[in-house]
Amino acid sequence: MNKVPHLNKISKDNNLNQNCIIINPIQVFERKKNTKYNEEEISNLAQNINLIVKYQKNIIIRKITPALFFGKGQVQNFKIYLKEYSSNLLLINSQISPIQQRNLELSLHCKVLDRTGLILEIFGERAVTKHGKLQVDLATLSYQKSRLVRSWTHLERQRGGYGFMGGPGERQIESDKRQINKRISKIKNELKKIESNKLIQRRNRNKSLKPFISLVGYTNAGKSSIFNYLTKENVYAKNQLFATLDTTMRKCSLSYKNHIILSDTVGFITNLPTELVVSFKTTLDEIHFSDYLLHVIDISNPEWETQKKTVEKILATILGDKFDQTKIIEIWNKSDLLNKENLIYFTNVSKRNKNTILFSSKLKEGKEELLNLISRRIKKNKKFFLFNFATSTDSKKIKTLL
Numbered sequence: 503m504n505k506v507p508h509l510n511k512i513s514k515d516n517n518l519n520q521n522c523i524i525i526n527p528i529q530v531f532e533r534k535k536n537t538k539y540n541e542e543e544i545s546n547l548a549q550n551i552n553l554i555v556k557y558q559k560n561i562i563i564r565k566i567t568p569a570l571f572f573g574k575g576q577v578q579n580f581k582i583y584l585k586e587y588s589s590n591l592l593l594i595n596s597q598i599s600p601i602q603q604r605n606l607e608l609s610l611h612c613k614v615l616d617r618t619g620l621i622l623e624i625f626g627e628r629a630v631t632k633h634g635k636l637q638v639d640l641a642t643l644s645y646q647k648s649r650l651v652r653s654w655t656h657l658e659r660q661r662g663g664y665g666f667m668g669g670p671g672e673r674q675i676e677s678d679k680r681q682i683n684k685r686i687s688k689i690k691n692e693l694k695k696i697e698s699n700k701l702i703q704r705r706n707r708n709k710s711l712k713p714f715i716s717l718v719g720y721t722n723a724g725k726s727s728i729f730n731y732l733t734k735e736n737v738y739a740k741n742q743l744f745a746t747l748d749t750t751m752r753k754c755s756l757s758y759k760n761h762i763i764l765s766d767t768v769g770f771i772t773n774l775p776t777e778l779v780v781s782f783k784t785t786l787d788e789i790h791f792s793d794y795l796l797h798v799i800d801i802s803n804p805e806w807e808t809q810k811k812t813v814e815k816i817l818a819t820i821l822g823d824k825f826d827q828t829k830i831i832e833i834w835n836k837s838d839l840l841n842k843e844n845l846i847y848f849t850n851v852s853k854r855n856k857n858t859i860l861f862s863s864k865l866k867e868g869k870e871e872l873l874n875l876i877s878r879r880i881k882k883n884k885k886f887f888l889f890n891f892a893t894s895t896d897s898k899k900i901k902t903l904l
Contacts, residue, residue, distance in 0.1 A: 520590075522593050523557050523592050524595060525559055526540070526558065527594065528562055528563065530563070530564055544558075544620075547617075577610070590613060604649075617775075618645060621744075621774075622775065622778070626642060636693055636696070640690065643689070644780070697787075704791055712761065713793045716767055718767055719769060719799060723799060723809070724835040725769065728796075728863045731866065750765070750766045751765045751766075754873075756877050762876065767786070789820055789821065794830070794876070794879060795817070797810070799835060800835055801836060802836040832859070833861045836864075837868075
């Protein structure tokens, strides 16, 4: 139970049909980078937790002010927007400091959420398994810990000592930090137990000599739909951001003799909060131990190239020196949403690229080509020498020789 009352998450009931205003801060040097899709993405994120976007505004920022992030005149305009659209929630499509968040809330007399806070709210609502909930709680607590400064204006000391003349004790903010640190420590210990169990599972997978492959990609690119199609499973898949938060693993048959282990992972997004990357370490570690990565790309999205670069950048951060472009197979998904001209173009390009498959999980197209490509890759990989033999008896004989 949360012992710090003002740190409670936004509940579903409070979120239901709540009006909000979205502000997209654009610095002068980023004018050209801003696109209509960026505005739609933050709006979709808000709608994913049942918020009603009443108004959205792009604000050009020449210089970020330390106190409010925005200029005083711009903040006065926000008051007008909030009153006009009867909203008590302001969403800022950027990351702001704890001081800026506190000052904005005091000036506007409303709740302020930045991009990181909004994504954490979505993750908190979507987490289903114990593992997923623990990781989200850890990320949320790490985020809240730095923002205790905005929750207390008095920060008085609690009276301590003996008798009537007890001296000043710890400040309220120190008490809150102590409670949060205690909860973080408890969650980390529980995650260590889960991590040790996963380590045993990985060792067993390595003994079976079955290739381990992970699906990665931008959120809502269609990873779970492809996962269901390839494995004949029925995991939760929906046309929404961050539908999948927990890693799911299933067998995927390459032929009647051989199969691989396929893993569905959490999606990535632009400016993914560092708290989530750190907290989801045990989930993202599956990418570390993958023999190949299937990078799912939504080519029907006008920003697919930018999304591709974002995913590759995050993968490079997670994998570090282990990042190897040759281990990535690109799945150009949602080809069914392309017009005739674009479909012809992407078909021709994918045929020239050996590591790219044009795919449509909706129309059930591209499965055979993908599985054939994976099979060819495995056959060339010396690590899976035994995996390529026709019968298990041949494999056992060679194992004894080795």
